[in-house]
Amino acid sequence: MSIPKTQFGYGYDKRYKTIQKFDDIPIPSVGANELLLKVEAAGLCLSDPHTLIGGPIELKPPLKTSDKFIMGHEIAGSVCKLGSELSKQQDSKFKIGSRFALQINFCCGDCEMCRKGLDGACTTTSQCYGLNEDGGFQQYLLVKNLRTLLPIPDNVSFEDAAVCTDSVLTPFHAIQKVKHKIQPTSKILVQGCGGLGLNAIQILKNYNCHLVATDLKPDIKSTALKYGANEFYNDLSKSNHEPQSFDIIFDFVGIQPTVDISNKYLKKRGTLSMIGLGKFKLVMPNYLFALREIEVFYNFGGNSIEQIECMKWISKGLIKPDVTIVDFKKLPQALEDLVNDKVRGRVVFRPNKL
Structure with missing residues (x-):
């Protein structure tokens, strides 16, 4: 799979109250136990304008909240590059082409909430894709926390899987x-x-x-x-x-x-x-x-096991998200339409279909 050296995306910049386009973003290098996700679908949410106006969710110390990051927290994609250690694991679920939706928050797996299965309320970290960390409004996303990768059923589209992460x-x-x-x-x-x-x-x-x-x-x-x-x-x-x-x-x-x-x-x-x-x-x-x-x-968000269950409901036809696909280059206008109450259902972008 040919991966470009740079990409473009949209995100938060502390100096502005509107979403900013970032050009010539370097495609990140992949660490040994990390992978690169090709973003196939990213959903638009009212939390996006809230983030632009009110600022990102504050990170817990010792991490410092970034003044600039790529937004987009409803994300689904396919694996396009594996870290050196992951590529050695022949029985791993992480393979080139594997399809995943992302759990929005970075759960640790070790705290009291995570061990109860309530990883959506993880007490160790407050990192969240697109809300204070780089998210899906770009073509390629580096995934460092593999726990956030949840497999998509074969008969569920990337678009439905993306909105499932929050809207469902x-x-x-x-x-x-x-x-x-x-x-x-x-x-x-x-x-x-x-x-x-x-x-x-x-x-x-x-x-x-x-x-x-x-x-x-x-x-x-x-x-x-x-x-x-x-x-x-x-x-x-x-x-x-x-x-x-x-x-x-x-x-x-x-x-x-x-x-x-x-x-x-x-x-x-x-x-x-x-x-x-x-x-x-x-x-x-x-x-x-x-x-x-x-x-x-x-209520706020949900847990990974619930997200997996939601995708099963979609797979069985019990839920059909109301999705409208919009050209990725028109994201700023779609965001403005959402704020002005002109959007019905959920808007989804496909960053790699330009």
Whole structure:
């Protein structure tokens, strides 16, 4: 496989609030126990503009957070070069052409959380592809932490595998926390039908509950219903649903109005699952939630075993991510469209198909 000496990509530069194009990036040399991944698909996420505005996730000492790095945390690709030690391992799963999706965070495998199987909450490292370390908005990515490589099933595309790393994994992780509460008679509200919310609907429909979806965008209705929602509303107050009538509410928006809606419509001993990061701070109705014994869960990402399971669901046709492929050279415009609420589903780039 012919590998160029340089590449281009897009990323964070502390001096700017917009994404920057980096030209003539040297293709990194590969260490003995490292590999080079040819990036076949990289997804665009609202966390990308959040990173540009608010800065990267802070690295734990002794590592220093970089002032400049390649962004893109939803990544899938194929192995194009092996380190000298890896190439000697004949029975290794790491071979030229092997297909992998990346776990976003660099898990150590040794801390308490990792040993419990909760490697998405690793306490040793805070390194994350595209959020404070070089990510997938480039053609080739050096992978130093081999634990982050998760095999893609043969019948799952690179594009679906890439968005699975966050857009599918995050709602899947949130649902796993409360799935024991979901019955066929449960009434569940999904607030926000963007990339994550639509995937949540597809996951939840497998539990045979009654699903109500809401979103301010009227054009998203047909997709939400197609993916499994029983009802869709732009304004829940104009429906026939009574206050305090929902068992579980998933908030994929995370702004004060959606918290207020949850307060209005959650029944006693109901459950609120917070996923959306629309605002840095929210006011929770402490007394009213206490009076009704509302259970509140916060969520961020997921674990590697859940990500592998998500890819199995995609392989079996239980989830079909809503993916739109956009020319890699048009990434800055796609990012602007996402910020301006012009994107539906998930945008994916193919950096090596120029």
